[in-house]
Amino acid sequence: MAQRKETIVLFPFMAQGHIIPFLALALHLEKTNKYTITFVNTPLNLRKLKSSLPQNSSINLLEIPFDSIDHNLPPCTENTDSVPYHLVSKLIEATLSFKPLFKKLVNDLIDEQNGYKPLCIITDMFFGWCKEIAQEYGIFHAIFIGGGGFGFACYYSLWVNLPHRNTDSDEFVLPDFPEASTIHATQLADYLRVADGSDSFSAILQKVLPQWMNADGILVNTVEELDKIGLMYFKRKFGRPVWPIGPVLLSTENRGGAGKEYGISTELCKKWLDTKRYSSVLYVSFGSQNTIATSQMMQLAMALEASGKNFIWVVRPPIGFDINSEFKANEWLPRGFEERIKCSGQGLVVHKWAPQVEILSHRSVSVFLSHCGWNSVLEALSHGVPIIGWPLAAEQFYNSKLLEEEIGVCVEVARGKSSEVLKKDIAAKIELLMNETEKGTDLRNKANEVKVIIKNAVRNETNFKGSSVKAMDQFLNAALIMRQMEKGASKDEV
Numbered sequence: 001m002a003q004r005k006e007t008i009v010l011f012p013f014m015a016q017g018h019i020i021p022f023l024a025l026a027l028h029l030e031k032t033n034k035y036t037i038t039f040v041n042t043p044l045n046l047r048k049l050k051s052s053l054p055q056n057s058s059i060n061l062l063e064i065p066f067d068s069i070d071h072n073l074p075p076c077t078e079n080t081d082s083v084p085y086h087l088v089s090k091l092i093e094a095t096l097s098f099k100p101l102f103k104k105l106v107n108d109l110i111d112e113q114n115g116y117k118p119l120c121i122i123t124d125m126f127f128g129w130c131k132e133i134a135q136e137y138g139i140f141h142a143i144f145i146g147g148g149g150f151g152f153a154c155y156y157s158l159w160v161n162l163p164h165r166n167t168d169s170d171e172f173v174l175p176d177f178p179e180a181s182t183i184h185a186t187q188l189a190d191y192l193r194v195a196d197g198s199d200s201f202s203a204i205l206q207k208v209l210p211q212w213m214n215a216d217g218i219l220v221n222t223v224e225e226l227d228k229i230g231l232m233y234f235k236r237k238f239g240r241p242v243w244p245i246g247p248v249l250l251s252t253e254n255r256g257g258a259g260k261e262y263g264i265s266t267e268l269c270k271k272w273l274d275t276k277r278y279s280s281v282l283y284v285s286f287g288s289q290n291t292i293a294t295s296q297m298m299q300l301a302m303a304l305e306a307s308g309k310n311f312i313w314v315v316r317p318p319i320g321f322d323i324n325s326e327f328k329a330n331e332w333l334p335r336g337f338e339e340r341i342k343c344s345g346q347g348l349v350v351h352k353w354a355p356q357v358e359i360l361s362h363r364s365v366s367v368f369l370s371h372c373g374w375n376s377v378l379e380a381l382s383h384g385v386p387i388i389g390w391p392l393a394a395e396q397f398y399n400s401k402l403l404e405e406e407i408g409v410c411v412e413v414a415r416g417k418s419s420e421v422l423k424k425d426i427a428a429k430i431e432l433l434m435n436e437t438e439k440g441t442d443l444r445n446k447a448n449e450v451k452v453i454i455k456n457a458v459r460n461e462t463n464f465k466g467s468s469v470k471a472m473d474q475f476l477n478a479a480l481i482m483r484q485m486e487k488g489a490s491k492d493e494v
Helices: 016-031 043-052 085-112 130-137 149-161 200-214 228-238 266-274 294-307 337-344 356-360 374-382 396-407 423-434 438-457 467-493
Strands: 006-011 035-041 060-063 120-123 140-145 171-173 182-184 217-220 242-244 281-285 310-315 347-351 365-370 387-389 410-412
Touching: 006 016, 006 085, 016 035, 016 043, 016 140, 016 374, 035 043, 035 085, 043 060, 085 130, 085 200, 120 130, 130 140, 130 200, 140 467, 149 200, 149 228, 149 396, 200 228, 217 228, 217 467, 228 242, 242 467, 266 310, 266 347, 266 356, 281 294, 281 356, 294 310, 294 337, 294 423, 337 347, 356 365, 356 374, 365 374, 365 423, 374 396, 374 438, 387 396, 387 423, 396 410, 410 423, 410 438, 423 438, 438 467
Parallel strands: 006 035, 006 120, 035 060, 120 140, 140 217, 217 242, 281 310, 281 365, 310 347, 365 387, 387 410
Antiparallel strands: 171 182
């Protein structure tokens, strides 16, 4: 008789930056052929995800009901993609209503398996309340942080402590994370800068974030050798096991269908890149949730053109425009910009989305101008590409800080969506990294060293297991030990 596969339940928050690493983790676990994976989310998100799954995937997509209207959100709001940023806190708060629904879902899963419980439940950083349900059924519960350790350690500490409210200085130290050194006011996202403890973001985050300490352990999408300070913070803060299992990334085959459509075909993009010299192209993208102001976009366009460097730029509607609005070159870009760079062959302007992994892995790509979202950071460093940082929101500022000050693979060009940026300053940073300067050479060399570190972290060979492979094994073993202890306790009761 075939051995029963253990079930692992995954439940991310409804945002692309959360769903994508959870999906990557689900596919990674499925690939071991040891587990049955149940992926929980709202109906609209699951419909979008179906196209991301390989045809032979057996991942079970399980709907949890959600009606945004019941929570005073716009109709069909099931993802941060479709909600203005000031309503994101309301969407997080609305997910607290999942508690009885998720309990029923777990109960039904157990009934379907004739009383056999899932091995573990892995939930989002905003869903620490799931521990109560897992504990009730005697199931191992872990929180998965799809971002990096250092970035989220800073983010956690800032929201829980609001240290910037206790000083008149633009610089301050995190009271429970002095190892992070100085934080500057410009490294605070707009909504964090004005947070005072009574605002909607403070209210919900100070409610859900401390629930992490109830989890049986924390999984982090990072590499131990690159992120020791952040990992140390969480171990010290919660006294729980912390397992760095990264990089957990979607493969190129699954990336394209993760609820998005590219604004250019992979073939056309590759064809253009093939015409460029080795290490001669700058890739520019601010991710799926972020954009810059029109004035910043104008300065960036002028800097790209003035630098004379080849580039691919993924342009999304600037702040103030609907995220799905038509491309308006006359309003967003300098007059004639698209025509000039197309005619000269200098650049490729892509509307909304591009095949990022294929671009970063191409031999002609040299540098990535990025918002420093963690998925993008991991994709760049996995291919040895250094970064020009322009953090815009959330923990991106602290990702950039880690990359520049600790790892040495980044230089920052700007911070935030409202900072004043000038063409000459952007062009100078581009030239610093892409010309044969000492700084540029150092960053490229360091990025290649990091590429090797990441590659070794996920090596799984007979005589060698990388740090991330070991961490994943330790996590799964911890869940199995709890399962065995539960069985032992049940026998003792009998």
